[in-house]
Amino acid sequence: MTVPNLGELREGIRRRAGARPPGPALAHVDDIEGPNGLPLRHYRPSGEKRPLMVFAHGGAWVIGDLDTHDRTCRRIADACDMEVLAVDYRLAPEHPYPAAIDDVAEVVCWARPAAVAGDSAGGYLVTMACLRLRDAGEPLPAVQILICPNTDLTLSQPSVEEKGSGHGLDADFLAWAVAQWTPDPAARAQASPLLASDLYGMPDAVIVTAEHDALRDEGDAYARRLTQAGARVVHRQEAGLVHGFIQNMDLTSHEAAAAHDRLFADVATLVHR
Template identity: 45%
Template structure:
């Protein structure tokens, strides 16, 4: 991170960012420069402004070391996540696993009746960074706007805990949620899985493992720009691999820390797109960003789900870049994109409830 980004308190930087977004449109255009058009898409002016301001501040998702990367993500999250979403109660939980515990956090909208649906949410960060705090406001927003309880899972990170440690943790967390439905005050038959980026990968992998296990399964998948294939590079990585927050080089860096053995890159617990049969997965909402190196693999995954008979809604937010779900504090196009995902989650859970009622009366 640059001297400017390091020398000022996060609160001051966040205030300056909000001030810049409140400037008149002509002034914002002077800051951003001419429009960026690539692959038939125009980068949204708000996305272009954010990238330009990050560039001017010298702020980057540092990959000098895992510690630097985690600090950079924590800072950038604090800058753009916005004021704390109110009206949501939060409590910590501890999830037992072999040899230790997994930290979790339960989000519960104030006044929400018992036996609600649950979203088990896995944070992004390339399997190396991110934690309960980096995605706290996003989880608050999802809980409040969708009218559900949310269980956020602090799975183990690489390189200290390489693949498949995170895969094992998130599966344990899902099974724990089913078993402790009464304590969580949720309906075990209405559990959705969700996540962004690496978290989206883990959500899809967990759903596939649950389907293969023959036990309880999630009823809905909420995937935000998921990583689903570590074995190859598609055209979007060439087009958007530099200058749009997540770069091609950073993607290799994350993968190599998480899965240092090349043989694991084709393992379906990492590259879920390569699984032979996706037919057991639940209805899915999958959002990608137009200016994201991960765009094409996410869209390929949606196509494969549809071919397997899985109900899937694919949404490409053409003008946005990777990580937009955490930019709630700047409102506008970012909040609209997350709100659309929330609407899909609400609909998916309502339909799951309707199917459950029909099966009980049949």
């Protein structure tokens, strides 16, 4: 494959984010500092306290920031009646594995949220943070929300080949991104939540995958493993949709908009129960 120009990738996603309609107005949106000065953005739909979600953005570990996912975080806060704390974690390749996991785990320890959530690589980061905190005996959030998550860095699931061309997330880009995050191939199995030896004690989950996504099978398989480990899992594979549908596809697709509504309803039900 042609090696992507990382600077152009990052600038392009920022430019596209800036051109989209803004998300809903909220009572409070504040940029704050978290542990070690980590940039965070706190969304509050009301002046009254609401359950808190820590959110890690997607972007293949190499792109994305607080602004690229601002609309998505606003919509979650508004639709689910939750506070959302978005994490501007360090990106690869400048900061490879496990730097971003360190950042997300520190924020979860610091904020003690009711839920964690992320799309794509962000979903990977929050579940890896939960595994780390479980192993350290730290308190865990009650719920993890994983949207089209990476869970198998060995890229050995059938959908990588089956859906890895012509559906937005190409297998060659995915392999390149994994290499930026985990340069040592020998580390990738250990860095994969799907391949963890034991998932007992992990939080309940909402896991949504997409039919035409290279990551579909690893997300589906992770939902099965969590269920087998005793977690309560709401799992749905959205027919006809592609990777990244949570990121603004509601603006152009009725099917994606309906999938967003289903996701927000599932999240609100689990977090407010």
